[in-house]
Amino acid sequence: MWRQMAKAGETADWQSSKLAKYATGDALGVINRSLYTDHLNGVVSKGAPTNNPQVSSVEPTANPTTVMISDCSDSSNWLKYKDGQLVNDTPGGQRSITAEVKKQQDGTWRVTRFAVEGVGSC
Structure with missing residues (x-):
């Protein structure tokens, strides 16, 4: 999901159909709104975050559906630009992320919601 968001962010493509392959519900809404805001403000992203996701729990344990x-993601190399200029000269950093991933009716798994904490949270 994060790689696809970074790719869509290169042009602030808030309508990218590829995002729905990885996210749905609240998660997709947050991503689309973020990219739409960037689009309105003429902001694009360059680079991508690094991720190291780990499963923290499954429910139910016998046949998981959630x-x-x-994750402790690093956004140091995922920066926003406007008119070719860096928007904020303060680089990102390590951020704690928690995500809920649910099995969909078609058998695929998608992120349904997530929370990203501030820089230095992990």
Whole structure:
């Protein structure tokens, strides 16, 4: 999901159909709104975050339909630009991320919601 968001961010493509392959519900809404805001403001992203997701829990344990993921993502190389200029000269950093991933009716798994904490949270 994060790689696809970074790719869509290169042009602030808030309508990218590829995002729905990885996210749905609240998660997709947050991503689309973020990219739409960038689009309105003439902002694009360059680079991508690094991720190291780990499963923190599954429900139910016998035949999971919900998986909770925890991550310590690094956004240092995922920066926003406007008119070719860096928007904020303060680089990102390590951020704690928690995500809920649910099995969909078609058998695929998609992120349904996530929380990204501030820089230095992990």
